[in-house]
Amino acid sequence: MAAKILVIDDDPDIVDALFALLEGEGYEVHSASDGEEGLARIRELNPDLVILDLLMPRLDGYGVCKTLQDPRWAKWKEIPIIVLTSVSEEASQRRYELETGVRMDVDDYIEKPIDPDVVLDRVRKALARRGI
Amino acid sequence: MRKRLLYEISKPVIAAVGVENVLRAIVESITLGTEAKGCSLLLLNPEGDKLYHRVSYGISPEYVNKGLIEVDENVRQVLSGKAVFIRDVAHDPRVQYPEAARKEGIASILSIPMRSYGGIKGIMRIYTSEPRDFSEEEIDFLDSIAELSGLVLEKEEEHDRLAHEAERVRGELRRLSEDRERFLQFIRMVAHDLKAPLAAVQSYIKVILRGSVGPVTEKQRTWLERSVKRIDNMLQMISDIVDLSKLEAGLIAPELETVSWNRVLENCVEVARGLADPKGVRLVVEIDPDLPEIFGSEIRLCQLVNNLVSNAVRYTPEGKRIFIRAFQDPDRVTVYVEDEGCGIRPEILPKIFDDFFKGDPEAQEGTGLGLSICKRIVEMLHGRIWAESPAPGRDIGTRVTFAIPKGAVCDLAYRERRKEDES
Numbered sequence: 001m002a003a004k005i006l007v008i009d010d011d012p013d014i015v016d017a018l019f020a021l022l023e024g025e026g027y028e029v030h031s032a033s034d035g036e037e038g039l040a041r042i043r044e045l046n047p048d049l050v051i052l053d054l055l056m057p058r059l060d061g062y063g064v065c066k067t068l069q070d071p072r073w074a075k076w077k078e079i080p081i082i083v084l085t086s087v088s089e090e091a092s093q094r095r096y097e098l099e100t101g102v103r104m105d106v107d108d109y110i111e112k113p114i115d116p117d118v119v120l121d122r123v124r125k126a127l128a129r130r131g132i
Numbered sequence: 133m134r135k136r137l138l139y140e141i142s143k144p145v146i147a148a149v150g151v152e153n154v155l156r157a158i159v160e161s162i163t164l165g166t167e168a169k170g171c172s173l174l175l176l177n178p179e180g181d182k183l184y185h186r187v188s189y190g191i192s193p194e195y196v197n198k199g200l201i202e203v204d205e206n207v208r209q210v211l212s213g214k215a216v217f218i219r220d221v222a223h224d225p226r227v228q229y230p231e232a233a234r235k236e237g238i239a240s241i242l243s244i245p246m247r248s249y250g251g252i253k254g255i256m257r258i259y260t261s262e263p264r265d266f267s268e269e270e271i272d273f274l275d276s277i278a279e280l281s282g283l284v285l286e287k288e289e290e291h292d293r294l295a296h297e298a299e300r301v302r303g304e305l306r307r308l309s310e311d312r313e314r315f316l317q318f319i320r321m322v323a324h325d326l327k328a329p330l331a332a333v334q335s336y337i338k339v340i341l342r343g344s345v346g347p348v349t350e351k352q353r354t355w356l357e358r359s360v361k362r363i364d365n366m367l368q369m370i371s372d373i374v375d376l377s378k379l380e381a382g383l384i385a386p387e388l389e390t391v392s393w394n395r396v397l398e399n400c401v402e403v404a405r406g407l408a409d410p411k412g413v414r415l416v417v418e419i420d421p422d423l424p425e426i427f428g429s430e431i432r433l434c435q436l437v438n439n440l441v442s443n444a445v446r447y448t449p450e451g452k453r454i455f456i457r458a459f460q461d462p463d464r465v466t467v468y469v470e471d472e473g474c475g476i477r478p479e480i481l482p483k484i485f486d487d488f489f490k491g492d493p494e495a496q497e498g499t500g501l502g503l504s505i506c507k508r509i510v511e512m513l514h515g516r517i518w519a520e521s522p523a524p525g526r527d528i529g530t531r532v533t534f535a536i537p538k539g540a541v542c543d544l545a546y547r548e549r550r551k552e553d554e555s
Contacts, residue, residue: 011328011332013329013332013333013335013336014331014332014335016336017332017335017336017338017339018335020339020344020345021339021342021344024344024345086324086327086328086331112328112331112332112335113330113331113332113333113334113335113338113363113367114331114335114338114339115338116338116339116341116342116344117342
C-alpha cells in the first residue's frame with residue numbers, strides 16, 4: 001500500500017507542485033490549506049507523513065506542531081513532520097528557532113522553492129525511519 | 133570710584149557661573165559699588181511696547197510686580213541710546229508708578245540703555261533712596277556695564293536659540309530614524325511577498341523539469357533551466373535585500389552567541405567544496421586549528437565567508453584554484469579567500485564593497501549585494517575587509533581579506549559608530 005502523505009500549505013501552487021511530484025512517485029497525497037484543516041485531516045486520515053508549511057492563516061505550522069505535543073493528540077504524535085520553509089539559507093532550522101524562540105520537534109526541513117530531488121530524498125528518509 | 137566699582141563688579145561676575153548668576157552679580161555689585169538702593173535690568177517685550185523686570189537687586193518683590201512699564205516718550209528716549217536721570221521721583225511727571233516708588237522709598241532713578249549687537253535690549257535702572265547726582269564719568273562707566281549686561285543677555289538668547297534648535301534637530305533625527313525603521317520593515321515585507329510567488333513558480337518549473345507532469349522537449353528544457361537560473365538569482369537578491377535590511381536595522385541580536393571560528397570555517401569549507409567541485413575548481417584550505425572564539429552570529433560569519441567563496445568560484449575557470457586561509461596573530465584573526473580567476477580591474481577595486489556594485493553590470497549572475505553584506509558583517513565586529521590583487525600588474529586572481537580583532541563583541545549600532553568615524 002502506498003504511503004499516505006498530507007501536505008499542509010496555504011499556497012495552492014506549492015500544493016499542486018508537490019501533488020504532481022509525489023503522486024508521480026506513487027504516493028497517496030492529501031492536502032489542507034491551513035493548520036486547523038490540517039489537524040482535522042490528520043485525525044481523519046492518520047497519514048504516514050506530514051509536509052507542513054510554517055506561515056499560514058488561522059493556525060500556523062508552529063501551532064500545528066504544538067498541538068501535536070498535547071497528550072490528547074498522543075495517537076498522532078509520532079507522525080513524522082517535514083517543515084517547508086521559505087528561508088533559503090543553509091542554517092534555516094537554527095535560524096527559525098532563533099527568530100521565533102520555538103524549538104520544533106520535526107524530522108526535517110525543506111526550503112521553498114522546492115527541489116524535487118531534495119523533497120523525494122527527505123520523504124523517503126522520513127518514511128524509512130518509520131519503517132515504511 | 134571707577135576703579136572700585138570695576139573691582140566690585142568684576143569679582144562676582146567672573147566667579148558667577150551661568151547667565152542668571154552673572155546678571156545677578158551685575159545688579160548686586162552695581163548697587164553696592166554705586167552705594168545705591170538697588171538696581172534692575174528691564175527688558176523689552178517681543179512687541180517692543182513694554183518693559184519687564186528681568187533681574188533686580190535691592191528692591192522689593194512688590195515693586196518688581198507693580199506692573200509692566202509702558203514704552204512712553206521718556207523710556208523711548210533711553211531706548212534711543214541716551215541715559216535719563218530723574219532726580220526727584222516724587223515730583224517728576226515722567227514716573228509711571230509714582231505711588232509704588234514712594235512706598236518703595238525711591239528718591240531718584242537713573243536709566244541707562246542696554247546695548248548689544250542686535251540693538252537695544254532694554255534699560256538698566258539704578259535706584260537711590262536719597263536724591264543724588266551721578267557724574268558724567270559715572271554715567272559713562274555705568275553705560276559700559278549696561279552694555280556688558282546687554283551682551284550677556286544676547287548670549288543667553290543665542291544660547292536659548294541654539295538649545296531650541298538642538299532640540300528640534302534631535303526630534304527631527306528621531307523622526308528620521310523611525311521613518312528609516314519603518315522603511316526597512318517595509319522592505320522586508322515586500323521582499324517576503326515577492327519571494328512567495330517566485331518560490332511557487334520555481335517549484336512548478338522544477339517539477340516540470342523532472343518530468344513529473346509529462347515529457348519535456350529539449351528546447352523547453354533549455355528555456356526552463358534558464359528560467360530556473362534567472363529566478364534563483366532573483367530569490368538570492370531578495371534574500372540579500374532582507375539580510376541587508378536586517379543588518380541595517382540591527383535585527384540580528386537573537387543570533388548572537390559565542391561562536392568557534394574553527395567551526396564556522398569548517399562549515400564554510402564544506403559549502404565551498406559543494407560549490408567548487410562541480411565546477412572543477414580546486415580548493416586549497418589552510419586553517420589554523422587553534423583559532424579562538426568570537427561573540428557574533430554564526431549565520432552571518434558563515435554568510436561572510438560563503439559570499440567570498442561564491443564570488444571566487446564564479447570567476448574562477450575550471451582547473452584553477454581557490455585558497456581559503458585563516459590565521460591569527462596576538463590581536464586578530466585574519467581570513468582570506470583568494471582565487472586564480474580573471475582578477476578585478478584596479479580602478480574598480482575600491483568600489484566593490486558598495487551596494488549593488490557589479491564589476492560587469494550586464495552580468496546576470498550575482499546581485500551586487502554580496503560584498504556589501506560582507507562589509508557590514510565585518511564592521512559590526514570592529515574589523516576591516518579589503519580586496520587586492522595577489523599578483524599586482526598581472527590580471528590574475530583576486531584576494532579578499534578580512535581581519536577581526538580578537539575578543540570583538542558584535543556591535544549592532546555599528547552604523548552610528550561608522551558615521552562618527554567618518555565625521
